[in-house]
Amino acid sequence: MSAQPFTADNAAMLLIDHQVGTMGWVRSIPFESMKANALALARTAKAVDIPLVLTSSMEEYAQGPLLAELQEIAPKEFEARTRRQGVVNAMDDEGFAAAVRQSGRKKLIIAGVTNDVCTVYPTLTALQLGYDVQVVADAGGSPAKMADDIAIRRMEKAGATITSTVQLLAELAENWTSERGGKIIPFVMGLMPQQ
Template identity: 45%
Template sequence: MRWGTFTSSNSVLLLIDHQVGTMKLIQNIPFETAKRNTLALTKAAKILGMPIILTTGTENGFQGPLLPEFKELVPEAYDARIARSGVVNTWEDPEFRAAVEKTQRSHLIMAGVTTDVCLYSPALSAVEDGYPVQAVLDASGSPTELSEQLARQRMERGGVTLTATNTLIAELARDWSRPEGSELLKLMVDDVLPPVF
């Protein structure tokens, strides 16, 4: 299945359940890596003027509030977050679906915590509804390597494109020489790529 290029003008960033409690469940990659990449994706979308939709599961349980950095980085998206009342498959939440449709963007970029519960199901459901979806796996994560691998396999078999933060940012940048491109390159060097020295 060929979806065409994801661009800053046709894509929306969907960040699912990046809450202080759920983030602690990530064990297959370091917590700080997942957090750093999630915030880098947010900064990249902001630089490019892309819509950002944040959603949470039950905030008053162990999942807790969103990462506090979102409030500073994207206060409007933070205030407009979709606070679900327990719906596991975010795509089945009418308010979330309405927010996605309101953007009028045809391509979905998703990251979620955890991959094996919160990301794979909405990613697959969105593909079934005809949306091209990229799942950013280093801004997501699971409690075990096995559950992560199985979720990745299900997504890939279902037509979701699996990607990483630096790959996605480069795809959206398209040209490092334009003003946004140079900002994104600096973001990749400072926030995403490991230091070379």
């Protein structure tokens, strides 16, 4: 794994299955925190021109549609999203894998709605394919804390870097006084606890 930092110039962002039904199954993190973190990632990608790849699974079933806010934030990417039909590992879906390859980036920022299913398998596959992966663990969760902990350990043991939303945004900002940093600051501030 390369020690080079992830930047807006070398990374792509993959948001996996942030669907209204599936999000309701997560219990290891509060719903509103997970949602705010996922949307902050999408907003940051758009603000600093990071390729953003979206996918959903079986939208017409219990999983439901992707968050409506994602359509507002990234209408083009929302329209181009890979709609998987039952394929658990998003990287096993040729449409999604092709979209990842087309980003031209070898560093992947991955956030899936459930770390124990949606995130773990594409992360393991991406690592096997030679990608550098950072998993934004708090932009998803799992139905139980134990399931979340086990998934995070498995991904980390396989070589993924586990990070949080604010930590990742700070890494992408590089310098808060730069143009890029200035674009990211509002998304970080929006995640800070309110008095």
